[in-house]
Amino acid sequence: MRVRGFKRTVLGIATAMLLPLGAGVVVSPPASAGFNPSGFDFWVDSPEMGPIKSRIFRAADGNTNRVVYVLDGERAQGDLNGWEINTNVAEVLQSWNINVVMPVGGQSSFYADWDSPSSFFGLAPGSGSSAPNSGSGMTEALGGGEGKSYRYTWESLLTNQLRWGLRDRLGFNPNRNGVFGLSMGGSAALTLSAYHPDQFSFAGSFSGYLNISAPGMREGIRAAMIDAGGYNVDCMAPPWGPQWLRMDPFVFAPTLIANNTRVWVSAGSGLPMQQDLNIPFGAAADRIVRGTPLEALALANTRAFQVRMMTLGAGNVVYDFPPAGLHAWTNWQEDAYRMIPDMSANIG
Numbered sequence: 001m002r003v004r005g006f007k008r009t010v011l012g013i014a015t016a017m018l019l020p021l022g023a024g025v026v027v028s029p030p031a032s033a034g035f036n037p038s039g040f041d042f043w044v045d046s047p048e049m050g051p052i053k054s055r056i057f058r059a060a061d062g063n064t065n066r067v068v069y070v071l072d073g074e075r076a077q078g079d080l081n082g083w084e085i086n087t088n089v090a091e092v093l094q095s096w097n098i099n100v101v102m103p104v105g106g107q108s109s110f111y112a113d114w115d116s117p118s119s120f121f122g123l124a125p126g127s128g129s130s131a132p133n134s135g136s137g138m139t140e141a142l143g144g145g146e147g148k149s150y151r152y153t154w155e156s157l158l159t160n161q162l163r164w165g166l167r168d169r170l171g172f173n174p175n176r177n178g179v180f181g182l183s184m185g186g187s188a189a190l191t192l193s194a195y196h197p198d199q200f201s202f203a204g205s206f207s208g209y210l211n212i213s214a215p216g217m218r219e220g221i222r223a224a225m226i227d228a229g230g231y232n233v234d235c236m237a238p239p240w241g242p243q244w245l246r247m248d249p250f251v252f253a254p255t256l257i258a259n260n261t262r263v264w265v266s267a268g269s270g271l272p273m274q275q276d277l278n279i280p281f282g283a284a285a286d287r288i289v290r291g292t293p294l295e296a297l298a299l300a301n302t303r304a305f306q307v308r309m310m311t312l313g314a315g316n317v318v319y320d321f322p323p324a325g326l327h328a329w330t331n332w333q334e335d336a337y338r339m340i341p342d343m344s345a346n347i348g
Contacts, residue, residue: 036084038091039102044165048153049146054162055081056170057090057100064171066348067099068202069158071181071188074228076107078146082182086329089336096344099172103162105146106154108224108231111181111188112247114152115238118231125149141230152236154188159196178347180204180264180339182332183298187212190249190256190263197259202346204264206335207298207327210249210305213240220297253308256316262346263309263317266335267302268325270295275330291326298327318342 039055046052059066070089072082081102083089093100103111108118119125120141125148146152166172179189179200186208193203212221218239225231237243245251256263270292277284299321309317320338325331 055102061097068178071185073183087333107229111154176201178202194255266320267299271324294327
């Protein structure tokens, strides 16, 4: 009874706090998987970013034809992809005879090719602290490190160096792959499939921000990127220019239809799942207060994208709106379980 009463209280508070501020923050439960020994490191060299690691999980039947790229959220770590740390989705995909590619790193990158290295006030990278995961992005804003000492070029890496490296060294099929991700990675999955339709025949977005040109969204993303590593959104793409609009799924929706890309979009209701309550009281409180407004914003963005696609007469999209789900790994793991059968039928 105490938990149920608490839930009603914090949901009311969280709903009142609903703002774009902090839109990309990822709320994670305690790691349930961590390092998976069935995977192995695969390195490719990016001309601008240097050596970049991905984690590879081979399909159970040994095929090389069925491949999916799995994208992380805004707080992507430099050692392992969040999907490996927090879920068992890699193992499930392997059992479906799908090869899994999990890029590692790219915090706050949106997996895009940036306009310039992230910096503030014209100061050179390294002018401040570069300690990772300090808890406050403000302390990292003037530091060096990934995306600051060099320009992020994640789209080029995923669609060029990594794509052909997987083909040449592992024999992976470079065409009709799948791609999906959460939050930042969900938006990026749709972008990659729109502009690289020969590589990606399927794209999935979980709690993605699919209407980033809507009022307030850019400033919300700005605040989130400062908090998640101290990155400057203006260095990713100038405000409201062609580069920014190119990243907006609401804008490039007609391209997804013209490509006949199979699309899966999902967002939770902002209500906690039972798994979110079956943890210590303080952790449940933190997860609900943080995860409810973020998921509500993702839901609003996803619904706007749904209306846009329906207005255009799209018949290539599956919409999934479960009755519960926070901006948290508990939600995204269940999203992936529901999506996998449809993705399996539309890749390879």
